[in-house]
Amino acid sequence: MSIALQDRFVRDLPELAVPWRAGAVADPALLVLNEPLAVDLGLDPDWLRSPDGLRLLVGTQLPDGAAPAAQAYAGHQFGGFVPRLGDGRALLLGELVDARGRERDLHLKGSGRTPFARGGDGLAAIGPMLREYVISEAMHALHIPTTRALAVVATGNPVYRETVLPGAVLARVAASHLRVGSFQYAAMHWQQTGDVDLLRRLADHAIARHHPGAADAENRYLALLDAVIAVQADLVARWMLVGFVHGVMNTDNMTISGETIDYGPCAFMEGFDPQTVFSSIDSSGRYAYGNQPAVALWNLTRFAEALLPLLDQDVDRAVELAQASLSTFQERYNAGWSEGMAAKLGLSGAPADAVADPVTDLLPQLRQSRVDHTLFYRWLATAARGDAEPVRGEFIDLAAFDAWLARWRAADPDPDAMDRVNPLYIPRNHLVEEALSAATAGDLGPFQRLLDVVRSPFEERPGLERYAEPGAREFTDSFQTFCGT
Ligand code: AMP
Ligand code: MG
Numbered sequence: 001m002s003i004a005l006q007d008r009f010v011r012d013l014p015e016l017a018v019p020w021r022a023g024a025v026a027d028p029a030l031l032v033l034n035e036p037l038a039v040d041l042g043l044d045p046d047w048l049r050s051p052d053g054l055r056l057l058v059g060t061q062l063p064d065g066a067a068p069a070a071q072a073y074a075g076h077q078f079g080g081f082v083p084r085l086g087d088g089r090a091l092l093l094g095e096l097v098d099a100r101g102r103e104r105d106l107h108l109k110g111s112g113r114t115p116f117a118r119g120g121d122g123l124a125a126i127g128p129m130l131r132e133y134v135i136s137e138a139m140h141a142l143h144i145p146t147t148r149a150l151a152v153v154a155t156g157n158p159v160y161r162e163t164v165l166p167g168a169v170l171a172r173v174a175a176s177h178l179r180v181g182s183f184q185y186a187a188m189h190w191q192q193t194g195d196v197d198l199l200r201r202l203a204d205h206a207i208a209r210h211h212p213g214a215a216d217a218e219n220r221y222l223a224l225l226d227a228v229i230a231v232q233a234d235l236v237a238r239w240m241l242v243g244f245v246h247g248v249m250n251t252d253n254m255t256i257s258g259e260t261i262d263y264g265p266c267a268f269m270e271g272f273d274p275q276t277v278f279s280s281i282d283s284s285g286r287y288a289y290g291n292q293p294a295v296a297l298w299n300l301t302r303f304a305e306a307l308l309p310l311l312d313q314d315v316d317r318a319v320e321l322a323q324a325s326l327s328t329f330q331e332r333y334n335a336g337w338s339e340g341m342a343a344k345l346g347l348s349g350a351p352a353d354a355v356a357d358p359v360t361d362l363l364p365q366l367r368q369s370r371v372d373h374t375l376f377y378r379w380l381a382t383a384a385r386g387d388a389e390p391v392r393g394e395f396i397d398l399a400a401f402d403a404w405l406a407r408w409r410a411a412d413p414d415p416d417a418m419d420r421v422n423p424l425y426i427p428r429n430h431l432v433e434e435a436l437s438a439a440t441a442g443d444l445g446p447f448q449r450l451l452d453v454v455r456s457p458f459e460e461r462p463g464l465e466r467y468a469e470p471g472a473r474e475f476t477d478s479f480q481t482f483c484g485t
Pocket of ligand 2: 253262
């Protein structure tokens with residue numbers, strides 16, 4: 001089979017692409033292949049499983065004309081600017097056109113050191129790559145824009161972390177890998193040379209790929225800023241509605257397309273608490289669940305700063321335009337979140353004031369009682385069907401909750417509509433850890449079962465009770481995730 005890999009990024013933006021090759025792979029063995037995604041991309045799953053297919057999936061044998069490259073970008077990591085980050089252990093293989101005519105990046109993670117590797121070994125272990133696979137598939141099933149995992153291939157090479165682990169390469173598909181950090185990198189070039197050409201080409205590339213409507217606007221770069229603010233406000237609202245904690249919202253991990261990217265230290269919150277943090281290095285709680293909308297705006301402000309020379313020749317005017325655009329974020333975010341919350345509460349068609357503002361009335365109660373963020377809405381649907389006992393049993397201040405419940409029921413919530421938007425099965429931390437430990441030891445069974453469960457998150461299935469249950473409180477309270485593993 002011949003696959004058509006394009007080299008659009010490398011041709012449009014050679015300054016942001018270092019031609020590079022994947023490292024040798026001793027003994028590639030397929031661990032998991034995303035067959036529906038492969039078909040969507042016009043790739044034959046049987047061929048991908050073949051020796052030639054595996055060599056494509058680890059980057060050691062590419063079609064003629066392919067121009068693999070490590071991408072350059074900058075980024076604010078925990079608020080501190082790093083001028084040169086880039087793909088330290090990743091490669092863009094090229095772009096594919098999927099069955100719907102959309103251009104998608106084919107990208108590898110764990111494919112060896114690149115010139116951006118700094119002190120890193122360029123490698124990835126099986127566990128974290130399977131983690132990205134299962135969580136990004138869960139996100140996709142939850143209708144949240146995300147990069148997708150096409151395959152995880154074990155390399156047969158050891159990876160040295162705290163212990164020796166089996167190595168793997170993740171093949172990932174994304175609308176693109178353009179990040180806020182890509183623009184920060186190009187803006188730095190402008191600051192150093194006074195030449196705005198690279199930044200303009202990058203912005204034009206982003207408009208053509210992701211926000212083509214902006215091309216017709218009077219000020220196309222302002223329209224690009226508006227469009228990215230809109231997709232990110234919508235994305236983060238969706239994260240908040242499902243209890244997703246990204247964990248490392250550095251500007252290099254925020255896409256221009258509006259897809260979720262970088263599944264290093266992310267995790268789903270269980271008991272509702274805005275201060276929820278899982279990442280071992282996020283000691284200040286910068287990327288806590290409840291801070292995510294504010295951090296998104298902070299990152300978008302860095303994006304707007306990078307775009308300033310394109311917004312207007314007059315600096316003051318450019319700043320004014322950027323500020324006006326940024327000021328729409330909160331409203332867009334609130335609109336997305338409120339609409340999603342109304343759906344979660346089964347009140348989509350109801351007037352906005354059918355129940356009091358959940359932010360002031362419901363969330364403090366969920367927090368006080370640390371109610372499971374996922375199961376709460378399923379229990380609530382059960383209450384709408386007549387049995388309020390399961391949900392009532394979760395609250396410490398029962399009188400306050402009963403008062404809220406009575407008002408909510410009076411608004412006539414639709415329990416079936418609720419179950420269509422509120423997942424029953426999410427990749428809970430204890431289940432993910434259990435699946436990854438087994439996979440690292442050679443048993444993919446628990447991983448495959450978990451993957452199957454989270455791919456159909458809304459429909460209750462008999463026999464899957466344990467997948468719906470929260471982890472033990474002691475496990476969740478001490479659970480930690482790690483970056484770059
Ligand atoms: P992340 O935390 O995954 O967003 O990664 C931040 C930066 O560190 C990126 O430039 C990565 O390419 C780089 N990086 C992470 N892990 C490694 C590794 N094992 N080897 C080389 N570079 C890495
Ligand atoms: Mg990253």
